[in-house]
Every structure is written in C-alpha cells, then in structure tokens.
Amino acid sequence: MHSELYNIGQAAKASGISAKMIRHYEEVGLLPAASRTLSGYRTYNHQDVHMLRFIRHSRDLGFSIKQIADLLSLWRDMNRPSSKVKQLATEHIEMLNQKIQELNAMKSELTRLVSCCHGDERPDCPILDELAQDK
Amino acid sequence: MHSELYNIGQAAKASGISAKMIRHYEEVGLLPAASRTLSGYRTYNHQDVHMLRFIRHSRDLGFSIKQIADLLSLWRDMNRPSSKVKQLATEHIEMLNQKIQELNAMKSELTRLVSCCHGDERPDCPILDELAQDK
DNA sequence: GCTTGACCTTACCATCGTTGTAAGGTCTAG
DNA sequence: CTAGACCTTACAACGATGGTAAGGTCAAGC
Numbered sequence: 175m176h177s178e179l180y181n182i183g184q185a186a187k188a189s190g191i192s193a194k195m196i197r198h199y200e201e202v203g204l205l206p207a208a209s210r211t212l213s214g215y216r217t218y219n220h221q222d223v224h225m226l227r228f229i230r231h232s233r234d235l236g237f238s239i240k241q242i243a244d245l246l247s248l249w250r251d252m253n254r255p256s257s258k259v260k261q262l263a264t265e266h267i268e269m270l271n272q273k274i275q276e277l278n279a280m281k282s283e284l285t286r287l288v289s290c291c292h293g294d295e296r297p298d299c300p301i302l303d304e305l306a307q308d309k
Numbered sequence: 310m311h312s313e314l315y316n317i318g319q320a321a322k323a324s325g326i327s328a329k330m331i332r333h334y335e336e337v338g339l340l341p342a343a344s345r346t347l348s349g350y351r352t353y354n355h356q357d358v359h360m361l362r363f364i365r366h367s368r369d370l371g372f373s374i375k376q377i378a379d380l381l382s383l384w385r386d387m388n389r390p391s392s393k394v395k396q397l398a399t400e401h402i403e404m405l406n407q408k409i410q411e412l413n414a415m416k417s418e419l420t421r422l423v424s425c426c427h428g429d430e431r432p433d434c435p436i437l438d439e440l441a442q443d444k
Numbered sequence: 445g446c447t448t449g450a451c452c453t454t455a456c457c458a459t460c461g462t463t464g465t466a467a468g469g470t471c472t473a474g
Numbered sequence: 475c476t477a478g479a480c481c482t483t484a485c486a487a488c489g490a491t492g493g494t495a496a497g498g499t500c501a502a503g504c
Contacts, residue, residue, distance in 0.1 A: 224441070227441075227442075227443060228440050228441050231440045231441075231442070232440055234415075235415050235418060235419055235440075236412070236415040245437070245440065248437065249437050249440070249441065251432075252432060253432055254432050254434070256426050256427055256428055256429060256430075256431055256432060256433060256434035256436075257427075257428040257429055259426060259428075259434045259437055260423055260426045260427075260428035261428070263419055263423050263426070263436055264423055266419060267416055267419050267423065270412050270415055270416045270419070271416065273412055274409055274412045274413060277371070277405050277408055277409045277412070278409060280369075280370050280371045280405055281402055281406065281409065283370060284370055284398055284401060284402050284405070285402060287398060288395055288398045288399055288402065291391050291394060291395045291398070292391055292392075292395075293391055293392045293394075293395035294391060294392055295390040295391075296390065296391055297386075297387060297388055297389050297390065297391060298391060299383075299391035299395075301391075301394050301395065301398055302380070302394055304366070305363050305366045305367055305370075305380065305384070306359070306362075306363050306366075306384065307362075307366070308359070308362060
C-alpha cells in the first residue's frame with residue numbers, strides 16, 4: 175500500500191467533491207484538519223480520499239452534514255451496533271418521505287389548477303383566481 | 310368597503326405571512342414600500358392584505374420569489390393572456406417533478422440499503438459498506 | 445534563471461427563504 | 475407613569491454550494 179499524496183485538486187477529482195467543499199468540510203469540522211506541505215498546501219492520502227468518497231456517497235443520498243458526521247463516527251467505530259446506522263438511515267428516509275409528500279401535494283394542487291386553465295390569449299385564469307382567493 | 314388600516318402584526322395575522330417576511334418581501338422588491346404612520350409604522354389596507362394572501366398561496370405552492378413577482382404582475386395585468394400563467398405554473402410543476410424524482414431516487418436507494426441491514430447489536434452493516442465503496 | 449500558467453492559500457460575498465437577536469422607539473391599558 | 479406588547483432597523487445564522495479577489499507556489503519550457 176503506497177501512501178501516495180494528493181493535493182486538494184487531486185483529492186477533489188478522486189473523490190468527486192470540489193476543492194471548495196473539501197475546505198468547507200474541514201472548516202466546519204466534518205473533516206479533520208488536513209496535513210500540510212511546508213508551503214501550506216493541504217495533502218491527502220488514500221485513506222483521506224476514501225473518507226471523502228464516503229462523504230460524497232452520503233451526500234448523494236441527501237444526508238445532512240450533521241448526519242454525515244454521525245455516519246462517519248459510526249463508520250470509524252468498529253464496535254458500532256448496526257442498529258444505530260439503520261436507525262439513522264431510517265430517520266432520513268422519513269425526512270425524505272415528508273419532503274416528497276409536501277412536493278407531491280404542491281404538484282397535485284398545481285396540476286389541478288393548470289388543468290382548469292385554458293391557457294390561451296384570454297385573461298381569465300382560474301390559477302390566478304385561486305391564488306387570489308381569501309380562504 | 311372600509312379601508313381599515315392594519316399594522317404589520319395585524320397584516321401578518323390576516324395574511325399568514327410573518328411580519329418578518331413582510332418586511333423582507335418589501336426589501337427585495339416583491340412588495341411596494343408600505344405607507345407609514347407619522348411614527349414610522351408600516352400600514353396596510355384590505356387590498357394590501359389581499360396581495361399578501363396571494364403571495365402566501367403562491368409560496369405554499371412552492372413558487373420562488375421571482376416566480377411570485379411574475380405571478381403578481383400577471384395578476385395585476387388585466388390583459389394578460391392566461392397562457393402565460395399556465396406556462397409559469399407548468400414550468401414550476403416540471404421543477405417539482407424533478408425534485409420529487411431526485412428525492413425518490415435517494416429514498417429507494419436508501420430503502421434498499423436499510424432492508425439489507427440487520428439492525429442489531431453487531432457491527433456488520435451493509436449501509437456503511439456501500440457508503441465506503443470506491444465505485 | 446525567468447516566465448507562464450495552473451494550481452494552491454485565505455477571506456470574503458452571494459444564493460434562497462426564513463428565523464433569531466439586539467437595541468431602540470411607540471402605543472395602549474391600568 | 476409604567477409595564478408590556480408592539481413597532482423600527484440592522485445584523486447574523488441556517489444549509490450547501492458557488493463565485494471572486496488578491497496573493498503565494500509549483501512545474502514545465504525557453
């Protein structure tokens with residue numbers, strides 16, 4: 175196993191997280207402070223890049239930074255109970271469900287309104303009428 | 310028709326938009342500058358509150374401030390073609406669809422992972438395994 | 445050795461919609 | 475006259491990300 179070093183741009187490419195966000199994650203404490211070259215450049219090794227990939231995958235699934243921090247600490251804890259991970263994921267699914275439900279409610283209401291609107295050159299518009307309703 | 314006056318708190322209650330946000334909407338130009346009492350308090354009349362309700366309904370459907378500004382100007386334009394309103398709404402539905410799709414993708418992936426995880430006291434966890442994968 | 449260009453550094457500001465806070469002025473009821 | 479509820483402005487924060495600016499560093503080519 176070589177411990178070849180990456181600078182932040184290479185780590186970004188290898189992990190799929192922008193250099194910008196890597197610095198940000200470090201600043202907010204999601205990542206430990208990277209080691210530096212003499213001239214101050216951040217350096218990353220394979221393990222660091224592995225962690226970055228973990229973060230990206232978590233982010234792609236919509237986990238918040240706080241949740242990702244929890245996932246990372248579970249990941250590092252070799253004695254974690256898998257129930258904790260499952261619970262975290264399940265809670266996130268619930269959050270997703272809630273958001274999806276909200277968006278779906280908006281969508282169906284809007285779809286209903288749109289289907290009522292002629293959509294021609296005349297000014298009459300049930301969409302505006304409904305938005306203007308006092309209900 | 311009385312033109313009874315509301316102060317910002319009363320307008321907030323009557324419209325369902327917080328006083329805070331009413332000020333914000335004024336600041337960003339979604340609302341015209343409110344008239345003021347001698348002592349500087351903002352005052353609103355029935356028509357203003359009606360507009361605030363319009364904004365709230367639009368917001369409840371997920372329209373952005375920019376879109377609401379467009380809706381408001383269509384609302385005020387008695388010669389608008391309803392096609393413009395319909396198009397705006399349709400574009401928003403498309404945006405909603407896109408977001409819903411993204412969230413659903415996250416949800417189904419997560420659901421799959423969760424269903425693979427025992428969720429007991431043992432540390433083995435396919436959720437973490439997958440997040441840590443190099444793919 | 446010097447220049448060029450690509451990279452790195454920090455430190456800001458912007459987005460979007462909303463909330464919170466602080467410090468102060470005003471109004472109204474007791 | 476005072477207490478408390480309201481109003482005012484101005485600022486910062488959230489969440490994740492992007493942008494910009496001003497400057498230092500590195501590697502390649504001349």
